[in-house]
Each structure stands twice: as C-alpha cells, then as structure tokens.
Amino acid sequence: MAEAHRIAGTGRLSGGKPVQFKFDGHRYSGREGDTLASALLANGVHLVGRSFKYHRPRGILSAGAEEPNALVGIHRDDARKTPNVRATVQELYDGLTAVSQNRWPSLAMDVGAVNDLASPFFSAGFYYKTFMWPKSAWKSFYEPNIRAAAGLGVAPDLPDPDHYSSRYAHCDVLVVGGGAAGLAAALAAAETGVRVILCDEQAGFGGAMRYESGARIEGQDGWTWAQETARRLAGMENVRLLPRTTAFGYYAQNIVALTERVTDHLSEPGELPRERLWQVRAKRVVLATGSIERHMVFSGNDRPGIMLASAARTYLNQYGVAVGQNVAVYTANESAYWAAIDLKNAGVGVRTIIDLRDNPTGPAVEQARSLGIEVLPSRAVTAVGGRLRIASVTVTPKTGEGTGRNIPVDALLMSAGWTPSVHLFSQSRGKVAFDAATQRFLPGTYAQDCACVGSCNGTDDLASAVKEAVAAGERAARAAAGARPETRTSIKVDASEGWSPGMVGAAPGAGRDTTVKAFVDFQNDVTAKDIRQAVKEGMRSIEHVKRFTTNGMATDQGKTSNLHGLAIAAEMLGKEIPEVGLTTFRPPFTPVTYGAIVNHSRGKLFDPTRKTPMHGWEERHGAVFEDVGQWKRAWYYPKPGEDMHAAVNRECRTVRQSAGLFDASTLGKIEVVGPDAATFMELLYTNPWQKLDAGRCRYGIMLREDGFIYDDGVVGRLAQDRFHVTTTTGGAARVLHHMEDYLQTEFPNLSVWLTSVSEQWAVIAVQGPKSREIIAPLVEGIDLSDEAMPHMSVREGTICGVPTRLFRMSFTGDRGFEVNVPADYGEAVWEALWAEGEKHGACAYGTEAMHVLRAEKGYIIVGQDTDGTVTPNDAGLDWAVGKKKTDFVGIRGLMRPDLVAPGRRQLVGLRTKDPKVVLEEGAQIVADPNQPIPMKMIGHVTSSYWSENCGRSIALAVVEGGRDRMGQTLYVPMPSGVIEVEVGGTVFYDEKGERLHG
Structure with a gap:
C-alpha cells in the first residue's frame, strides 16, 4: 500500500x-x-x-x-x-x-x-602505512585505484544548463536560524524599525518546533506561534525573510554568505535561477542556529532503521510518518523520552526505553512510564540483529555483567545528547569555551558584532531561550541604530518549560570492545576502535587524531561525530576534553554547489573582461588583441597581407622613424595624497622623493621585505602633497594593497590617503621623433619646449579642450609623451591625435611592438625580466636606490649576505652569433654545452625578439655573474641544436640615449 x-x-x-x-x-x-x-x-x-x-x-x-x-x-x-x-x-x-x-x-x-x-x-x-611501499607502486597501482574508488556520487559530465544569480545586501540585523529563538529575535529587532533579514535553511520557519509537541508560547501551540510570527514578519516592510537559505560562511567585518535554493523544490523551474548567492553585510548578527543531536556509539549502530530520536519526532509531528511499528529508544538523556511519548500517543508500538543512566528521573520519564513504556536504566545496547534493516537489539547491563536480552524491533531511536551548533560563531573567529557542567563547548569570546541565542548558546529550555532572544534582538537593533531609544517588543514570553539536553559527552564506555564496529563517523566509516588506535599510535592532539582517522572530514564535517571522537580520545589519554583540543570549524557549514559560487562567472564571463576607452577604435582599425590579466590589449595592427611579424616590424620602424600611438590606459595609477605623502613614498620606494620638485617625474622601484623587486613605474609629483604613481598593468591591485597594508599596520601615524585612479584616466602614449609635433596643435596651457618641459616632467593643462596630465617620458627611448585624460574622453582625444599623427606618417602600435622597442633600450618589465628573486643590483638598477637613505621597505633584505654575494644572476644582453636566430624566452643557458647531463644551468632568457631596427635578434637574460662575463660566449641548448650567444650590455639601440631629446 x-x-x-x-x-x-x-x-x-x-x-x-x-x-x-x-x-x-x-x-x-x-x-x-x-x-x-x-x-x-x-x-x-x-x-x-x-x-x-x-x-x-x-x-x-x-x-x-x-x-x-x-x-x-x-x-x-x-x-x-x-x-x-x-x-x-x-x-x-x-x-x-x-x-x-x-x-x-x-x-x-x-x-x-x-x-x-x-x-x-x-x-x-x-x-x-600501506601506500608508502613499494615506492614504485604509487603511480602504477595505488593512485589509479584510489582515484577510481574515490568519491561517493558520480560527477556530471555535461555542461550545467542551469543559471545562478547573486545579490549583495546590507541590513542592520541579520538573524540566522528561524526557530523559536530566531523568530523572537527578528521580531524584537524589527519592531524597533531597523532593517532585518531572517534566514533559515528549511522551507519554512519553526526550527525545532517541527518535532516539539506540547511546547507553548504566548498561550499558543509552539508551531502555530512560529507560523503566525513568520507571517507577521513577512508583512513588515523593514524585514526580508529568506527560507531555503543556508548561512554557510561568516567572514570578517560581519560579512555572511548565504545560498538560497530557488528552484530545487520545483518540478518546472522555468526561467528562474537554480540558486542565489547572497553576500550580506550586517551591523549586528544574531546566531540562533540551535543544537545537533548526537547518536549513541555501540556495535552495529549504523544499521538502517537506527536514527536520531529527534528525527523520528520530526518525521512524526511534521510529516505524519512513523519510522517503525515496533520501536525501541536508546538514550543517555531525557529528550529522547519525548520521542517515545509522541510515538506512543500516535499509536506506534514503543517496546522499551534503554537508558544508560542509573536513575533517570524527570517529567518525561514519569510520563513515559505512565503510558506503559518499559524503562530499562543502567542498560546498554551491545548488538543489533538484521542485515539491511535492524530486526532486534541485544540489551545488557552497562557494567557488562549479567545476561543479555534480545528485543525484536524494526526501528531504534537514539540520543547521546546535544551539541550546540557553534560553527558560524567559530567561523567569525569567536573563541568557544568548554562548559564542564554540561560537557559541551559554548560561545565564549566574541570577535565580531554578533550574539548567540537559544540552544546554540547553551540555553536549553524554551522559555529562557525566547526571553534571551528577545533581549538580544532589542540590543542588536539599538546598537545597529546607534542607541536609538528603546522600543519594547510586543512578545509576551510565557513559553512552557522545554527539556534539558542533559549528557553531552560520548556514552560511557562507548566502543571499548575493539572487536566490533561502533561507528563514530558514519560517512567516513570511522569507528571508536579507530579513535582509540590513533591515540595508541601516538596521536595526542585531536587535529592529529582527525587526520589519522579522517573523523569529521567528510561532507557533514563531523556534525554528529566530532564530540564523540574528542571524548573517546580524551578518555584514552586520561585528560579533560578541553586539554585534547577542538577541531576547527571552517566554511562552508554545509556543501555549496560550484554553480552558486561561480554564479555568472562562466564562459565569457568566467573572468571580468576589462576594455580600455579606446577599445572600440582599436577594433574598428583591425587590432588583434591579447589578454593581459583581465585586460584586452591591442597586440598588433596588421594591414592587408601582413602576418604578425610583418606588422610588428612595420610598427617598430615607424615609431623610430616618425611616431606611434600606444594605448597605455591599463597601467595602474594610484594617487598618494597628504601632508606626509613624500615621507610615505620614501618608505615604500628605494628612491629619494623629498627633494623632487613638483612638476618632475622619477622612475621608482618598490621592494618586498626580502629585498627583491616587487614593482616599478614612473612617479610624477603634482604638488608638494600629491603624487601620481604608475604601476605595471598586472601590479595595480597588489601594489595598492601593499601600500595600504604598510600604511595601516606599519605607518599609521602618517597623514596619507591612497586612491586608485586606474579606471579614471585614459592614457595615450605618443612616442617617436615627431611626437611633439603631433600633440602640439591640440595642447593648451602647457609649454612643450625642451627648456620648459624637459624629459621626466609632468604638467597639467588641456588637450582638445579636455583636462590633461601630460607626462614627458618614454618607454621606447625616443622623445615621448603620455597623455592622461578623463576616461570618458579617451577615444575622442585618441581620434584627434590619430588625425594629427597621420599627417606625420605615424602608426598605432600594440603591445608586441612596445615589448620590442623597450627591449632595444634595455628597459625591464617586472614579472618578465624579474622572477621574484631579482634585486635592483641584479637588474642593473643600483642608481635607483637612494645612497643616503637609511630606511625603506626592503633595505634590510638588501643587506643579507646572499644578496650581496658574488656570482648572483645579473641582467645582461645576449647577441646570437647567427643574428637571424631568435632565442626562445625561458631557454636555459650553460657555460659548457659538452658537460655531462644533468648540465649546470647558469641562467635563462627573460626577453627575446627580432629587432627590425637593429637588423638582428636581441635578448635579455639573467646569468650568474653576468656583468663579469661581458664578451664571453655562452650556449643555449635547444632541441634543434646548441645556439652560441655573446654576453653584452642590455642596450641594443641608441646606446648614448640621444633620441630622448630629439
């Protein structure tokens, strides 16, 4: 039926x-x-x-x-x-x-x-122990078989056709958990007028009321009160209710991540998203996350038909389902008695209650006995019958003496106590405290603006939990609203007394019999014997026990098993539970789909695509783009019939002979402003800045603490208290974070403000002998003569009627200018400059030509010619380190013996003996190509190009003792043969630098 x-x-x-x-x-x-x-x-x-x-x-x-x-x-x-x-x-x-x-x-x-x-x-x-020997078997046998056996389910093998959404939200009070305590806290806060969000992982609100029977609040049945309170909250404009929504992560500054199941319960989802990711910042968070019932640890406790007592109550009182017809209960606390009472009152056969306690007393115990339910104190379940479902239990005195009794059953309900759900509190970096009286961990020291209420805070009876929640809701609202005058809640607390969880530790003697399987962690098949064995083999910390046994490492993260494992380990060690430690609770609280996390970031939206203001013009003029981080950058501009090499050669020639326009908008740009701006720059960069005049520029190098180059760029001083800092394209975000880190933690006394303006300015580099003639007709308010605006200077004026910061600087070695204009005007100014440039035979050039041109002059690119182990001296940039400076980030690192030792790899130029051979970037360099394998590698190629202007290949490399090897022949072994190279200087074109000024 x-x-x-x-x-x-x-x-x-x-x-x-x-x-x-x-x-x-x-x-x-x-x-x-x-x-x-x-x-x-x-x-x-x-x-x-x-x-x-x-x-x-x-x-x-x-x-x-x-x-x-x-x-x-x-x-x-x-x-x-x-x-x-x-x-x-x-x-x-x-x-x-x-x-x-x-x-x-x-x-x-x-x-x-x-x-x-x-x-x-x-x-x-x-x-x-097993996979350590023989070593050769790992790849051939162990790994393939482990991978084949790993996992429980089968991952989908087709693209996910569903879509997902995301929302950001701010509120005054976020309440997590929609049980009695959560509802009371949310209503108390909402009635003050503050913005409230209440979320719960269930389809509706009510929490433990799903399995409670007889609980009353404000004279009503508890479930009825919960539903009416939820409806009341739903009608308030300052409240947002989020059912089917799990708070899975609690992060810094009261950011809580939620995942909402939008259509997983619908047979026809339609166009709705499957899930929605919420990122909520709340002024105050109230955690009403309840408690989790734990199972008993005994032989065969994993047989189908054995379940938690609270689960059986939920299936009965919420869903009208009897989990068996001939039921027994095995417990160590009073709460399980209520399950037996509810089932008995519903007409289900309840054979017996097996209680580990010697003299169980209390209202539930007496009521169970009055209903004719047999209570067996001081008894333990030592075995179960049945294969695919429990058929019987064997009950013996817990002392182990006496004869066992076999009781036929088709379901066994168990309860070893309740564990407060402190997962989110722990994720917030709060510190839990062990309550010796109830043998459980409770919220202790708070790290963020939150409060725990109800059973997750150790408040077990319903009346106290509701009162506590009301007070917490009001406090949270007042604090969030800036001590707004107190508003009294309409809730009149007269909740009936609930039950007390009682014993919370592992059942006495749990799993002592090492010949049976008494499961602690069901999902990972960890038994009490495993925990004991881990301790016997030397594991003393619960973190070590966890990893040795995998207890608590499954997808449920040990919600029912962690405390059992901890108690058994503590018993073995003869220590109190807190001395053994507590495993770390990490997000997510429950598994979260990749779809919810990835959200819209799929396909073309996998990573944000950033385009410069000139992108449209570049597309229309046939640019081929390359991805540089998140940016789309013009790589080269081929004309009909040109391949990449021909286009780049043409661009490089044109820039040297006339001029070229280059889109440099992707450069990072940071404003450093304040009375102590120069002092701050002195500390963050190797160069001196105090005496740099306003209107002048300087090339700056930034180091890490260890003395290695972190970033570089040209810095312009706009005023005594304002610097315009440029960074590498890929370094914009990390340099700003680096600066903020030091400003906030090391130099908080400095009056300095940092602002990223990378997106605010479009940058057009006009480089080449004709660059001044191209920009001159469009610039107003700036004298462009060499005397008034020498190389490495910056001026403010207008171009095409638009405000500009105009830098006289060059990354090609020719006379050059970088035109900074507000981003909205970038394309219009570019088009005006292009019109002027065409009159002088200029071209647009891309990143590949830019790389060739800068390499011809020996200009480095951080991240390409440096690899995180290069110092200013290694790169030939000692001149950029202030000789009189006594302090800056990295100065002590530069003094380390290994950073000043002879023989370090230094940046040099390489010229192939055959000028037509272009080296591969990353190729290794050796001194003797005939040495036995493995050869000693003394360096590698960092940059390598064909230079049309030099009529030969050029390369930069880092080589051991490079500057002492000038004129030497070294070798680059390649699959096609060994390539001879001669070590030389890093400048291949215009060695005297005369073109910067003419």
Whole structure:
C-alpha cells in the first residue's frame, strides 16, 4: 500500500497534494511538503545508500542538514545530475528522480560489501602505512585505484544548463536560524524599525518546533506561534525573510554568505535561477542556529532503521510518518523520552526505553512510564540483529555483567545528547569555551558584532531561550541604530518549560570492545576502535587524531561525530576534553554547489573582461588583441597581407622613424595624497622623493621585505602633497594593497590617503621623433619646449579642450609623451591625435611592438625580466636606490649576505652569433654545452625578439655573474641544436640615449 507508514490525521501535511517520485527506478508516492527522506520512510524505505569505505548498508539517520548517510543523486535530465544531495533536505516535487550511490550492481546486493569483511586491513591510518611501499607502486597501482574508488556520487559530465544569480545586501540585523529563538529575535529587532533579514535553511520557519509537541508560547501551540510570527514578519516592510537559505560562511567585518535554493523544490523551474548567492553585510548578527543531536556509539549502530530520536519526532509531528511499528529508544538523556511519548500517543508500538543512566528521573520519564513504556536504566545496547534493516537489539547491563536480552524491533531511536551548533560563531573567529557542567563547548569570546541565542548558546529550555532572544534582538537593533531609544517588543514570553539536553559527552564506555564496529563517523566509516588506535599510535592532539582517522572530514564535517571522537580520545589519554583540543570549524557549514559560487562567472564571463576607452577604435582599425590579466590589449595592427611579424616590424620602424600611438590606459595609477605623502613614498620606494620638485617625474622601484623587486613605474609629483604613481598593468591591485597594508599596520601615524585612479584616466602614449609635433596643435596651457618641459616632467593643462596630465617620458627611448585624460574622453582625444599623427606618417602600435622597442633600450618589465628573486643590483638598477637613505621597505633584505654575494644572476644582453636566430624566452643557458647531463644551468632568457631596427635578434637574460662575463660566449641548448650567444650590455639601440631629446 502506498505510504503505508503515513499516519492519517498526524503531522502538518494533511491535505497535501500527492506527488510521484522515483528512487532507484521504483515508483513511489509522497506529499507536497515532504522531503525525499520523509517520503521514503512513508513508503517503508530505510535502506538508502552504502558507506564510503566498507560499503555497509546505511539508512536515514537525521531529519536535517547534519545527515551523513542518506546521500543520493538527483537526476532531472542527462545534464542535470547532482550527486551527494542529502535526502533529508531535498524537498519532494512531482517527477523527482533519485538514485542511491556507491553501490554495484544494486543497493541491496553490492559487491563492494566485501570491503566490510576486509575491514581489519583498513583500520585507522592504513593509507599512511600501506601506500608508502613499494615506492614504485604509487603511480602504477595505488593512485589509479584510489582515484577510481574515490568519491561517493558520480560527477556530471555535461555542461550545467542551469543559471545562478547573486545579490549583495546590507541590513542592520541579520538573524540566522528561524526557530523559536530566531523568530523572537527578528521580531524584537524589527519592531524597533531597523532593517532585518531572517534566514533559515528549511522551507519554512519553526526550527525545532517541527518535532516539539506540547511546547507553548504566548498561550499558543509552539508551531502555530512560529507560523503566525513568520507571517507577521513577512508583512513588515523593514524585514526580508529568506527560507531555503543556508548561512554557510561568516567572514570578517560581519560579512555572511548565504545560498538560497530557488528552484530545487520545483518540478518546472522555468526561467528562474537554480540558486542565489547572497553576500550580506550586517551591523549586528544574531546566531540562533540551535543544537545537533548526537547518536549513541555501540556495535552495529549504523544499521538502517537506527536514527536520531529527534528525527523520528520530526518525521512524526511534521510529516505524519512513523519510522517503525515496533520501536525501541536508546538514550543517555531525557529528550529522547519525548520521542517515545509522541510515538506512543500516535499509536506506534514503543517496546522499551534503554537508558544508560542509573536513575533517570524527570517529567518525561514519569510520563513515559505512565503510558506503559518499559524503562530499562543502567542498560546498554551491545548488538543489533538484521542485515539491511535492524530486526532486534541485544540489551545488557552497562557494567557488562549479567545476561543479555534480545528485543525484536524494526526501528531504534537514539540520543547521546546535544551539541550546540557553534560553527558560524567559530567561523567569525569567536573563541568557544568548554562548559564542564554540561560537557559541551559554548560561545565564549566574541570577535565580531554578533550574539548567540537559544540552544546554540547553551540555553536549553524554551522559555529562557525566547526571553534571551528577545533581549538580544532589542540590543542588536539599538546598537545597529546607534542607541536609538528603546522600543519594547510586543512578545509576551510565557513559553512552557522545554527539556534539558542533559549528557553531552560520548556514552560511557562507548566502543571499548575493539572487536566490533561502533561507528563514530558514519560517512567516513570511522569507528571508536579507530579513535582509540590513533591515540595508541601516538596521536595526542585531536587535529592529529582527525587526520589519522579522517573523523569529521567528510561532507557533514563531523556534525554528529566530532564530540564523540574528542571524548573517546580524551578518555584514552586520561585528560579533560578541553586539554585534547577542538577541531576547527571552517566554511562552508554545509556543501555549496560550484554553480552558486561561480554564479555568472562562466564562459565569457568566467573572468571580468576589462576594455580600455579606446577599445572600440582599436577594433574598428583591425587590432588583434591579447589578454593581459583581465585586460584586452591591442597586440598588433596588421594591414592587408601582413602576418604578425610583418606588422610588428612595420610598427617598430615607424615609431623610430616618425611616431606611434600606444594605448597605455591599463597601467595602474594610484594617487598618494597628504601632508606626509613624500615621507610615505620614501618608505615604500628605494628612491629619494623629498627633494623632487613638483612638476618632475622619477622612475621608482618598490621592494618586498626580502629585498627583491616587487614593482616599478614612473612617479610624477603634482604638488608638494600629491603624487601620481604608475604601476605595471598586472601590479595595480597588489601594489595598492601593499601600500595600504604598510600604511595601516606599519605607518599609521602618517597623514596619507591612497586612491586608485586606474579606471579614471585614459592614457595615450605618443612616442617617436615627431611626437611633439603631433600633440602640439591640440595642447593648451602647457609649454612643450625642451627648456620648459624637459624629459621626466609632468604638467597639467588641456588637450582638445579636455583636462590633461601630460607626462614627458618614454618607454621606447625616443622623445615621448603620455597623455592622461578623463576616461570618458579617451577615444575622442585618441581620434584627434590619430588625425594629427597621420599627417606625420605615424602608426598605432600594440603591445608586441612596445615589448620590442623597450627591449632595444634595455628597459625591464617586472614579472618578465624579474622572477621574484631579482634585486635592483641584479637588474642593473643600483642608481635607483637612494645612497643616503637609511630606511625603506626592503633595505634590510638588501643587506643579507646572499644578496650581496658574488656570482648572483645579473641582467645582461645576449647577441646570437647567427643574428637571424631568435632565442626562445625561458631557454636555459650553460657555460659548457659538452658537460655531462644533468648540465649546470647558469641562467635563462627573460626577453627575446627580432629587432627590425637593429637588423638582428636581441635578448635579455639573467646569468650568474653576468656583468663579469661581458664578451664571453655562452650556449643555449635547444632541441634543434646548441645556439652560441655573446654576453653584452642590455642596450641594443641608441646606446648614448640621444633620441630622448630629439
């Protein structure tokens, strides 16, 4: 019978629309509002998967995001296949198709189960020991087989046809968690008028009220109160509700990342995005993330039909599903009794409650006994019967003495206590504190503007949790609004007393029998024996235990297993739990799809494409572009019939003979402004700046602390308190970050402001003998004569009626100017300059010609002619290091013995003996080509080109003791043969530098 385990009149899906779905090819029916897990259980399906390592049968453990077992594949079509979806959070929709994973040929008959028989060979750390020998077997045997076995699901092999969206949001108060505490905090904050966002990973709000029964708030049933409060919040203009939205990462400065499941619950998604990534900055964050119930650790505790007690309550009270007809409960705290009571009241057979405690007392215990449920104190479950589903449990005194009792059951509910969900708090860099009284970690020292409320803060009873949340919501609102006058909330707290989680540590004696499989981490098949073995083999820190056993390293990140592993390790070591440590909680809280993270950044949008203001003109004039970082840069401008080499040769000749226009807008540009601007520049650059006159420029070198070149560029001083700094194209962002880092952490006393203006200025380099004649008719307010504007100077005026910062500088070695104009006018000014340039036979040239022209003059490019290990002296730039300077970033690094030792690799020029042979960049250099292999490499080629102006090939290289090798012949071994080169100076054209002035 369809949905044979659905109890009529029970749960909150009464009247829900029937839906059809498939699991492993079998058709089933469910209800609208079901999860896949609740629908499977309604149909009596408990076996849903196989474990990773041992391929043991696994069933549904939980009803939420902590689920380690019920991982399935969801197949919408051939292209839409999502592996490792937790059945407990996958909402049911009509036509859903799910498949089990990690089994062959079928779920019931899996040949991989042979691993279970071989489990003695797969104990903790076996991979560290096994794969070390023989060394030769790694590539040939181990790695291929490990890769073939790795993973649970099958990754999709077709492009993802879905699309994803993203949103940025700001709010005064962000509340994470929509249970009773979260709803109360959100309403208390919202009633003050501040902007509130409330998110919850479930489809609706209510949290633990899904499984609570009898809880009352403000005189109402708890679930009814939650739904009415959610509706009330939805009607407030200053509130945004985000159901189906998981807060998965808490980052610096109250940035919280959320992922919203937009259409995963719809049978026909239409044009909507599948998921939406939210990046929220909140003035205050309230964490109401609840607690996670933990399982008991005993032999066979992973058998299908064994699940958390709270999960059974959820399936009953929310979905109207009985997880069994002959149920037992195994617990060490009072909360599991309520599950037994609810099931008994719903007509489900509850055989017994097995309680590890010696003398369990409390309202739930008495109520269970009054209903005729047998309570067995001081008892432990030592074995279970059944293969694909539990059939019985063996109960013995926990002391190990006495005779065991076999009890037939078809479901076993368990609860070893509750772990406060402090994951997001920990991600915020908050420090947890161990509460010895309840044996659990709670929020301790806060690092950001947040508050934890409810059971994640150790507040266990409902009345106290709601009161705490109301107070926290009001405080957060007042703080976010700048101490706005207090507004009293309308919530009248009279919540009924809830339950106390009680014991939170591992069950006493858990997993001491090393001959059985008592699972701690279900997903990674880690047993109590593995934890104990790790300690025996010398692991003392829980971080070492974690890595040796892989406990807590699966996709569930140990939500149910971490504390068990920690408690067992502490018991073995004879230490208190805090002494052993706590593993680190890292984002994401639950798995996040690549689609949500990548979002719009796919295909052509994978990386932002940056175009200069002149890009359109360059396209119209046939430019071929190359990618330089995110920029599209004109590479060369071929004319009809020209290949790249012919075009570049022509461009290089034209620039030297007449002039050329080059788009240099991609250069990084930073304004350094303030009374201490010159002092700051002195500290960040090797050069002196205090005496540089306004209106003059200087080539500057920036070092890292270790003394190696970090970036370079021309710096113009516009005024006593203002510098215009240029950087390499690829270095713009990192140089600004470098400057900000030092300004904020090392030199915070300096009155300096840094502003990136890279996008604000279009830059047109006009280079060549005719450059002044080209710009002169268009410039106003600037005297362009050599006397008034010498080389390495900057002036402000207008060009084509547009404000300009005009630099007299050159990266080709010819007379040159760089015209900086507001970006919006870049193309118009370029066109005006082009019109003038055509009169003088000028050309537009691209990055390849620019590289050739600068190499002819020996000008370096940081990142090409340097590799992070080059000092100013190595590059022949000692002249750019202030001789009288006593301090700048990197000065101490330059004094290291190895940086001043003889024989360092130095930048030199190379001339091939055959002038027509062009070396390959990156080619290695040797002194003796006949030496035995492996040869000693003494350097490599950094830049190499054919120079039309020199009529030969030219190259720059870094060579050991390079400047002492002038005139020597060295060798470049290549597959085609050995190439002879002669070491010389780095300047190949106009060695005296006369063309800069004429």
